[in-house]
């Protein structure tokens with residue numbers, strides 16, 4: 001169920017079914033600024049979980065805390081069912097992460113760059129490095145370009161290589177901070193497709209974004225941040241279930257049209273300049289059209305309007321969501 005934190009306790013899947021759980025996670029920076037405020041996240045195993053919020057809403061700070069790169073001021077968290085930070089050494093090899101873009105050498109090939117990354121991991125067995133690197137390149141679709149120099153890679157290829165670096169070794173959880181930031185539309189499509197593919201292989205993906213449309217296309221679940229606080233989280237399908245479609249009739253006969261809509265038992269009947277509308281509910285648009293025409297209403301246009309996910313967020317949070325951050 002989708003929950004709005006102000007109204008109900010936070011959602012969600014029971015902790016044992018989750019790859020990532022936080023309870024009251026808080027970060028107050030020196031100087032007093034609270035960047036993350038009492039965050040309760042529950043990321044179901046196997047989900048593609050969008051961590052959505054405008055720039056500055058606390059996403060990167062949260063991700064840095066999850067990975068042990070910043071210490072929380074308060075709260076607890078678990079990765080793969082293991083309490084952190086105590087379990088970090090045991091769990092980190094099962095978690096891939098892309099936080100600040102990894103630095104790659106422009107004059108080395110993608111493969112040689114990954115070799116350097118792999119060699120820096122003390123847990124990785126050097127005898128199996130080639131197989132591991134080959135598999136990671138294959139998973140991100142760069143096998144054919146493995147020998148190409150990094151500087152000849154497109155933006156999308158560069159980001160896919162960064163994801164390959166996070167996928168050196170089998171991962172149960174992948175944490176990606178704004179993986180499409182700075183990419184052109186083609187690169188964005190490539191990375192989105194890759195994230196979906198990784199998820200179908202059973203890896204839970206936790207991915208931050210400030211783009212609502214992107215999360216909508218890529219994710220099964222979403223959590224919405226605003227000003228360091230969680231305002232909603234749950235499956236996107238539940239968000240959709242909360243949408244109320246409306247029927248809109250363009251007509252000079254607004255009063256008559258409104259009377260017909262009310263007569264059909266539709267809720268939320270409203271009239272405006274040259275139009276009348278109502279909530280569609282389970283009514284069939286063609287029946288509404290027929291009823292209007294039978295009643296002598298001059299129908300100039302008829303449309304079913306389904307609110308965007310952004311409209312749903314506005315309804316849930318009582319404020320707008322700036323999709324461009």
Ligand SMILES: Nc1ncnc2c1ncn2[C@@H]1O[C@H](COP(=O)(O)OP(=O)(O)OP(=O)(O)O)[C@@H](O)[C@H]1O
Nearest residue numbers: 029030033035053054055056057058059060061062
């Ligand atoms: N080291 C720091 N010291 C003080 N304030 C910080 C520090 N790091 C982040 N902040 C502040 O904390 C808030 C949350 O920042 P954060 O980077 O986590 O947000 P974000 O949602 O990831 O945004 P972006 O996508 O722009 O990185 C911002 O107001 C930011 O200025």
